[in-house]
Amino acid sequence: MATTVITGRDLTLTIASTNYDAxxxxxxxxxxxxxxxYQTLDGKAYKHIDDQWTLAVxxxxxxxxxxxxxxxxxxxxxxxxxxxxxVSLTAVTGAVFTCNVLPEVPSIGGAAPGAQTVSLSFTVVGxxxxxxx
Amino acid sequence: MPASxxxxxxxxxLATAFASVAANVYDHVPEFPPNPFLxxxxxxxxxxxxxxxxxxxxxxxxxIITCGVQNADSAAALDNLEQLIISILAxxxxxxxxxxxxQPRLLNVGNGESLSSEIVVTTRYTQTN
Numbered sequence: 008m009a010t011t012v013i014t015g016r017d018l019t020l021t022i023a024s025t026n027y028d029a030x031x032x033x034x035x036x037x038x039x040x041x042x043x044x045y046q047t048l049d050g051k052a053y054k055h056i057d058d059q060w061t062l063a064v065x066x067x068x069x070x071x072x073x074x075x076x077x078x079x080x081x082x083x084x085x086x087x088x089x090x091x092x093x094v095s096l097t098a099v100t101g102a103v104f105t106c107n108v109l110p111e112v113p114s115i116g117g118a119a120p121g122a123q124t125v126s127l128s129f130t131v132v133g134x135x136x137x138x139x140x
Numbered sequence: 141m142p143a144s145x146x147x148x149x150x151x152x153x154l155a156t157a158f159a160s161v162a163a164n165v166y167d168h169v170p171e172f173p174p175n176p177f178l179x180x181x182x183x184x185x186x187x188x189x190x191x192x193x194x195x196x197x198x199x200x201x202x203x204i205i206t207c208g209v210q211n212a213d214s215a216a217a218l219d220n221l222e223q224l225i226i227s228i229l230a231x232x233x234x235x236x237x238x239x240x241x242x243q244p245r246l247l248n249v250g251n252g253e254s255l256s257s258e259i260v261v262t263t264r265y266t267q268t269n
Binding site: 016018030034067120 | 264
């Protein structure tokens with residue numbers, strides 16, 4: 008099998024039907040599994056009991072811009088903080104992951120010399136679904 | 141909509157923003173800049189890709205604004221250069237990250253000598269069409 012390389016340029020992120028490619032510098036969907044360990048007479052035994060997925064997004068702030076992503080996230084958090092937003096994350100053509108996340112309010116501000124950035128860590132409700140084709 | 145260019149979308153607008161600065165302004169490396177001058181020239185690395193996706197070509201552009209004044213008198217030259225740098229910093233439009241200003245140094249161009257400094261700026265560009 009030939010070596011396959013996919014990069015951040017292959018990523019596509021959509022939250023609540025809005026594309027984030029124009030502002031996002033990083034997106035990572037990851038799972039923190041809870042695994043209980045038992046010491047038995049036969050040695051260690053492991054039991055996978057829970058999963059908590061997180062969608063981490065790093066992006067350039069765009070407050071005040073037409074179609075602002077930061078303002079859309081703020082509005083979602085302010086108006087319906089317990090209503091999930093649909094997320095579609097394409098790792099590469101043929102590998103699409105969908106999930107639902109709770110709204111997260113963007114941070115505001117930054118350091119003087121650089122671009123204002125926003126770090127978001129969305130809590131995923133349930134587990135993501137995948138479409139491999 | 142015509143295809144965008146870095147020249148028309150970034151370098152020329154940046155140079156135009158310096159219309160109020162008392163200097164000869166260039167959006168490229170001039171052959172023989174008369175003092176006082178400022179020129180928008182590419183930094184190294186010039187272009188960086190730091191956004192996800194490839195539907196559009198989006199790059200982070202790094203520039204150096206090289207500025208210089210006549211170096212006939214050292215004390216006056218440094219004062220003039222400082223005033224020129226401050227006026228440039230005030231005229232840089234929003235959307236540009238401003239880095240550091242380099243130590244003044246002598247720059248020989250043609251038969252003349254300038255006291256010059258470099259201001260590091262960064263912005264983002266999205267190719268359309």
